[in-house]
Amino acid sequence: MAVVETVKVTKRFRIPGQPPVEVLKGVDLSVAPGERVAILGRSGAGKSTLLHILGGLLRPTSGRVSVPKNFGFVFQAYHLMPELTVLENVLLPTLARGTLRGGAAKERAKALLDAVGLPDRMDHLPAELSGGERQRVALARALVTNPEVVFADEPTGNLDSMTGADILKMLAELSKGSTALVMVTHSHEAAAICDRTLTLADGILK
Ligand SMILES: Nc1ncnc2c1ncn2[C@@H]1O[C@H](COP(=O)(O)OP(=O)(O)OP(=O)(O)O)[C@@H](O)[C@H]1O
Numbered sequence: 001m002a003v004v005e006t007v008k009v010t011k012r013f014r015i016p017g018q019p020p021v022e023v024l025k026g027v028d029l030s031v032a033p034g035e036r037v038a039i040l041g042r043s044g045a046g047k048s049t050l051l052h053i054l055g056g057l058l059r060p061t062s063g064r065v066s067v068p069k070n071f072g073f074v075f076q077a078y079h080l081m082p083e084l085t086v087l088e089n090v091l092l093p094t095l096a097r098g099t100l101r102g103g104a105a106k107e108r109a110k111a112l113l114d115a116v117g118l119p120d121r122m123d124h125l126p127a128e129l130s131g132g133e134r135q136r137v138a139l140a141r142a143l144v145t146n147p148e149v150v151f152a153d154e155p156t157g158n159l160d161s162m163t164g165a166d167i168l169k170m171l172a173e174l175s176k177g178s179t180a181l182v183m184v185t186h187s188h189e190a191a192a193i194c195d196r197t198l199t200l201a202d203g204i205l206k
């Protein structure tokens with residue numbers, strides 16, 4: 001039984017006055033529970049488009065998408081809430097989903113911030129952190145609800161290779177067990193922590 005599945009997913013963008021562009025032309029993807037999948041592909045191939053469809057941020061033009069309710073999303077540009085502290089940012093998904101509440105949610109958030117190496121930054125604002133530190137907060141936020149799957153869009157794209165390697169190690173460790181991972185990346189180091197590598201080209205995932 002797949003945790004994430006797409007069947008013949010297409011996505012066409014219409015720009016007024018221009019011919020429509022078909023970015024996805026029938027994407028079939030099936031991810032098993034706990035499986036880690038890397039998606040490679042050149043810039044503009046439609047990787048973020050596919051990930052946004054999986055995360056419910058974009059509607060497919062046609063096709064079927066099946067994704068569990070409880071998933072985490074790591075944005076390439078972090079997208080932390082600037083007015084919330086590090087701890088509050090990590091707790092944010094627990095408010096919406098109600099899977100973890102109050103004390104238990106706080107304990108889990110603190111344990112994750114500990115695990116990503118930021119135990120003493122919990123009361124700081126994102127603006128006071130470096131890029132790599134913000135990326136780690138985003139990772140903790142994606143994992144706080146114990147999701148069935150994490151979607152990650154270039155989670156090491158903006159980092160130097162040392163910090164990137166750290167983040168990858170954490171992602172591999174933290175997603176160990178029952179959490180599946182679908183990671184878009186340009187990096188072969190990042191693909192190496194995955195069980196399977198797929199390439200998106202000409203609108204098809206192979
Ligand atoms: N809202 C939109 N309207 C029109 N075209 C779009 C829209 N969003 C994306 N596109 C186009 O779809 C194509 C795929 O974009 P996408 O962001 O998915 O690429 P990508 O594979 O993630 O690239 P990168 O590796 O550079 O991040 C691009 O040609 C882009 O211009």
Ligand SMILES: [Mg+2]
Pocket residue numbers: 047048049
């Ligand atoms: Mg992209």
